[in-house]
Amino acid sequence: MQNIRLNPNLLNVPLYVAGKPIEEVQEEYGLSEVIKLASNENPLGLSPVARAAFEHALDDAHRYPAMGDRNLRRKLAALYNAQHNAEFTPDNFLTGNGISDVLRMIAQSFIFDGGEAIICSPTFPLYRILATQFGGKTVTVPHKHFHHDLPAMLDAITPDTRLLILCNPNNPTGTLISRDHVDEFMARVPPHVVIVFDESYYEIVEDPRYSNAAEYIKQGRDQVLLLRGFSKVHGMANLRLGYALGTRTMIEYLHHAQITFNTGDPVFYAAMAALDDHAHIEKVRALIATEKHFLYEGLSELDLTFIPTAANFILLVDLPRDSKFIYEQLLQHGVIVRVAAGFGLPDAIRVSIGTHEENEEFLRALKDVLHNSNGNG
Numbered sequence: 001m002q003n004i005r006l007n008p009n010l011l012n013v014p015l016y017v018a019g020k021p022i023e024e025v026q027e028e029y030g031l032s033e034v035i036k037l038a039s040n041e042n043p044l045g046l047s048p049v050a051r052a053a054f055e056h057a058l059d060d061a062h063r064y065p066a067m068g069d070r071n072l073r074r075k076l077a078a079l080y081n082a083q084h085n086a087e088f089t090p091d092n093f094l095t096g097n098g099i100s101d102v103l104r105m106i107a108q109s110f111i112f113d114g115g116e117a118i119i120c121s122p123t124f125p126l127y128r129i130l131a132t133q134f135g136g137k138t139v140t141v142p143h144k145h146f147h148h149d150l151p152a153m154l155d156a157i158t159p160d161t162r163l164l165i166l167c168n169p170n171n172p173t174g175t176l177i178s179r180d181h182v183d184e185f186m187a188r189v190p191p192h193v194v195i196v197f198d199e200s201y202y203e204i205v206e207d208p209r210y211s212n213a214a215e216y217i218k219q220g221r222d223q224v225l226l227l228r229g230f231s232k233v234h235g236m237a238n239l240r241l242g243y244a245l246g247t248r249t250m251i252e253y254l255h256h257a258q259i260t261f262n263t264g265d266p267v268f269y270a271a272m273a274a275l276d277d278h279a280h281i282e283k284v285r286a287l288i289a290t291e292k293h294f295l296y297e298g299l300s301e302l303d304l305t306f307i308p309t310a311a312n313f314i315l316l317v318d319l320p321r322d323s324k325f326i327y328e329q330l331l332q333h334g335v336i337v338r339v340a341a342g343f344g345l346p347d348a349i350r351v352s353i354g355t356h357e358e359n360e361e362f363l364r365a366l367k368d369v370l371h372n373s374n375g376n377g
Helices: 022-029 048-060 070-086 099-110 126-134 152-156 179-188 213-218 246-259 263-278 279-302 323-331 356-372
Strands: 091-097 117-121 138-141 161-167 194-198 224-229 242-245 304-308 315-316 349-352
Touching: 022 138, 022 323, 048 279, 070 126, 070 213, 070 242, 070 263, 091 099, 091 246, 099 161, 099 194, 099 224, 099 242, 099 246, 126 138, 126 161, 126 224, 138 152, 152 179, 213 224, 213 315, 246 323, 263 279, 279 315, 279 356, 323 356
Parallel strands: 117 138, 117 161, 161 194, 194 224
Antiparallel strands: 091 242, 224 242, 304 315, 315 349
């Protein structure tokens, strides 16, 4: 490689570390039963209706994607128009191979010539990774009691600021930004900054104070992008589909960064079916709501500190033992969680909300690790 010219931006990019796969833990520890509560996945899986739509679309697997993208964007436009009394069209939407792909398009479109992206800490690490990949600078604003410090983020804006990304609810804290706070923020943000609302977990939120960025786009604000996907409540994490909502002018520009045929028609048709399967959506939402409080009670009984969540995961902080020690001991018990070091919280652990049986097993294993394991952590 010494004679090959490399991209210096890529040499500085930290690698994204995903949750440990079940098969890897089974192999490493010789376990037959392993539960994964590390990646905020849907514990009930894909809707049967969506699965049937996906399988039906495989009849054309030998052909390149045709109308799936357009049909999904039509459906999304109708859905958002009904929800917001708006006049969105398919041209207000951009699809990608997961929200991560849409984020890549945004970073590629706006982070150039050393442009800045403002994020909070902790938050989803991909924001920093993508800004670095495209030669940008990440400006990190510390959290305020595990919430976004919006006034401090506004103060961090400079003429070089290109993006300001708000993960709402935030990953890994699970905290949300209320509508009132977002309105105050949006009234002050300068027009040269693109505000990206990553609402990956929005279907799970129960709090009526939750902000909805679609309203700003309805008002015609070109600088606002709303990102959502199908990985969480729809259980399509392995199929990879996300989308952006923006003004038609903004979306038309972002199309220049879209890779041709980035998602297949079976995925689009599964997504359309998933949107219509309201019974499955409500079943998932109800499970998460119930099991969240079950975990709250169990963690409280263990005298552990956690951040109340608006999402499908819980962040444990101020742990009585080293987070990596707890993580590794849980692996030996066949339970995969996530050390939050990659998010900027090395002393915290994030656990996804699973089925009742999975959550019971997690609490049993955690109790054993905290009370019976040797080692000073």
